[in-house]
Amino acid sequence: MTAKFFDRLSNDLAQLLEDPTDYNVSIEIGEAPNNQIFKVHSYILQSRSPYFKNKFNETPFNDDHIKVLTIPNPNISIKLFNVIIKYIYGGIISLEKLENSIIFDLLIASNELELDELVKHLQTYLVDNHASWLRLKFAQIYRTSYQVKNLEIIQEFYNDIIAKHPSTIFESENFYSLSKDALISIIKRDDLQLVEGKIWEYVIKWGKAKNSTLPTNLDEWTSDNFLTLKETLKECLPYIRYFNFSNEDVIERIFPYQQILEPKLFLDINSKIMTPNKPISSKILPARTIPDSNILTIEHSLEILSWIDRQEPYYTGNIQCKFELLAKGSRDGFDLKDIYNICDKVSNTIIVLKVEGTGEILGGFNPLQWNKEIKGRNRTGDSFAFSLKTSNLKNSILSRVKNKDYGIGYNSSVSWFSFGHTLVLRHNLKTSKLCYCRINGESYDKPIRSAEFLSLDHEPSSSNKSTFNVEEYEIFKVLKRND
Template structure:
């Protein structure tokens, strides 16, 4: 009987990766500030990955001074580190990795033909990053259906849409969804959504496809209605208009009557006005969804993984996808609508209502997460000093509301003991009642402290997740965001703020 000592082999090969001995292959990763050169070994690369075998044989990898060279400007250093350690050592660790990195890892596994990792990486996303999937629902569709072998994500996405379509329709980028994708959803007889809501959403989608249409429908011309009609004509046969109430017909359908055929509109009008009218075009059976049973979308993931469902894919392929979401936030505390609201505050808006229609002015890049990196003042300053404008997001122990603050200048431990004046900082509470508190005493807006984070009215001190780790008061900002006193941080995150302009 043979005995395997694979962990020793893995350890030795990782050592070879790290000491670069006798390397003959250089891979340059990332074109941004985080670029890195990897010194590798062609015999290992071509043995473990058919991509590298082809790259060497077909000349994609250029050879200079007996060294093969490849450049991957669109792959991040963090993701390639995971891939190359797997290629050498056969191990992979996705603990505490951002969901966006894991999705990009899945894409890059396809690039390097590491098929044995497809299911593992998809399972990790589904099991550990459900909230991020819901926040980036359109992106997940675009990625998963571009690659035919990403069947687990395809089936999971399809299941979610069937059972909780609001996640799709409430997505901030819903109107960018492909027409064929959306049409296949409207054809689904098991869709859990009322017909009046489906009508509202398809009108919203149709308008977004034709940005030249006036914002106010009262300003529309006959040609404007015809433009919308052309965009929606394939959807109309799949909406159960006769299940829409008379009130919704009056206020939602009638303003867009020109989108319907004249025969259908006349028949619908008689159906709602004439007692016992027998409809002529009521050919669709009611959808089979049971609206009386509440659905918890987050339970779908565990059920999906437990039963290893083999649901047939219903959504067609889409030709192009963005590598990175148009807007997303890698946060365990806030969603992208809340992030968009914070972005509007940075821009100077005073809106305190969460909406998926808010314009997005900034990108938020995660610098630190307490549960991943630590809750100490030392870790904060090491990872966040000198990073420019930042947003602090904080959840207190045994509380549900989210507190936070915006610092438009650098954190700097070397300025310990000094106030930094600014008129642009603010604090907030994203609770049931949203509170925006702008700085009032601008000369006391930010206090540099070697003990942690201080907005004067919101302070994170020493070890933030211990007793007296958080302090709230009312002094330098115009509104109180929380009852005065000491608290314990349950989680906190810091994001660098980058203007999209």
């Protein structure tokens, strides 16, 4: 068994700092007469900091066999260096009595002195304990995090905010001064809550802002102008999800700037519009998804929110509502009775289903509370069912309730839930093969599946072609954002 006595070791080394016997380095912080000399030991500092190791190698001993160092950065104050040197010697740091701005200055100083362990700790401390202050100082600290190295934890904290609230940066006065690395770190995220057409638009604006001599009127652009923009954006363009643009966005937004794309990529974009099932050689990045979902893309979620708010055409900006995951099959099971238990008394929910074998995404919006005690139909005029756009379905299908008395059907005791006859869920969604959509019915205004998959019967058997199993389902509560 190995015994470790770190506390005693830390205390003894800290005492050595207080009584610097046999010191061989003096470090001057600040300017006279308000300066302070720290008498320290080269072996300790070299073992703890690559910065000091390099400094000692560059600095000769004086006649008294002492190496005299100065810290060139005037922002490293006596107060900050006191904290740092005590950490170097004793491995102890106390932050509770320090102001947040001082802690951040300490972070920058520690980073300059290459104290990687402390840099990581200070970032984590600020994110875990002072997130509200970081949000308040968003512009200043976010910019700083890309001007210096090793602040990945701070960067990730801010990029999480930007992913949820893109307007925080894209609509701010600081957007055009954003560094290329910062822009790439944002647009490469799978959870950036913007439709692809808007992301492209912002990237183009950023690139044009970096080249102030480009003509304002696109009709006046020469081939050299497009080449200039292409060169500026060459590291950003690979992170655009070109095959998730709407056809309208391809025509209105990509076509005018087609010269900045590689010819093969532009040809494949056109090919996907005209012959969606034809194989292409260009890399297809996955669609951006909402948090906690493996089914819904950003475009899907904006379309669903537009249907809830009865907006036409559907939203194209950033999401102003939050989708809170309540249940998913792969985590919570596929039995409807379990779903009732999880969602009981919860209102304003969306259920999405990935149909096994077909790639279809079916679902619906239930404005009423789930209720495992109720049996029968429940009146609402705001529910709807849908089939979402996929690689096999050119446009989404929306079916709104037509007969309000048949809006939502509940029956937990027999494992049954429905949006009229338009979408009926029964028993175990993954194994029983009893879910179906009916061909006729007056409760909703249109079917959400093609005719070959619609049932003529009420409660068809599992051998019927119209019945299906669910590969995965997700249920979300829709909330107004307040985070």
